[in-house]
Amino acid sequence: MTVIDEYFEKIGTAEKSELERIRKIVKMTVPEAEEVISYGMPAFNYKGKYLIGFYVFNKHISLFPTAKPINAMKSKLGNFKLSKGTIEFTLSNTISESLIRKLVMYRIEDIDREVE
Numbered sequence: 085m086t087v088i089d090e091y092f093e094k095i096g097t098a099e100k101s102e103l104e105r106i107r108k109i110v111k112m113t114v115p116e117a118e119e120v121i122s123y124g125m126p127a128f129n130y131k132g133k134y135l136i137g138f139y140v141f142n143k144h145i146s147l148f149p150t151a152k153p154i155n156a157m158k159s160k161l162g163n164f165k166l167s168k169g170t171i172e173f174t175l176s177n178t179i180s181e182s183l184i185r186k187l188v189m190y191r192i193e194d195i196d197r198e199v200e
Contacts, residue, residue, distance in 0.1 A: 088119045088126040098175055099140045106138050106147065109184045114192060133195045136188055147171045147179060153190040157183070 088107065092100050103126065110117060110128050117128040117135055125148070127137030137148040144165075151169045154161065160183060165172040173179055 086119045087121045091121065091126045095140045099145065102145060102175055102178060103138055103140065105181075106179075106184060109181050110136060110188055113185050113188045130192060130195050131199050133198065135191055135195065144172045144174050147173070147184070147187070149187040149191055150194075152194055153187045156190055157186060160186075 092103065095103070107119075107126075114128070114130055114135065117130050120127050120129050122129075122134060122137055125137045125139040127148070128135040134150070136150075139146050139148070148170055154166055154169065154171060158166065161171060163177060164179070171179065
């Protein structure tokens with residue numbers, strides 16, 4: 085059992101299903117990403133750096149890809165509430181797989197530039 089699995093045991097079935105979908109997308113996009121708990125939330129690290137995280141709140145779910153990917157893709161994120169480093173969404177208005185992949189790939193490129 086991973087640290088993310090432990091977190092999933094504490095949340096509702098519908099929310100768990102959505103986070104599993106995000107987890108699968110990240111793992112398919114970046115198989116070498118490491119599952120971690122960062123600031124109390126499930127997240128992934130890539131090359132030892134924070135990649136993306138997610139968390140269930142009372143009335144929404146948040147995806148935390150950091151500020152740069154959000155700023156770069158703001159026009160594609162118009163259906164969601166945005167704040168610095170955070171995208172809020174609901175189970176009735178989820179983030180598409182292609183958009184999650186783009187956010188992750190943007191973050192990977194950013195990390196690769198940092199570690200070079």
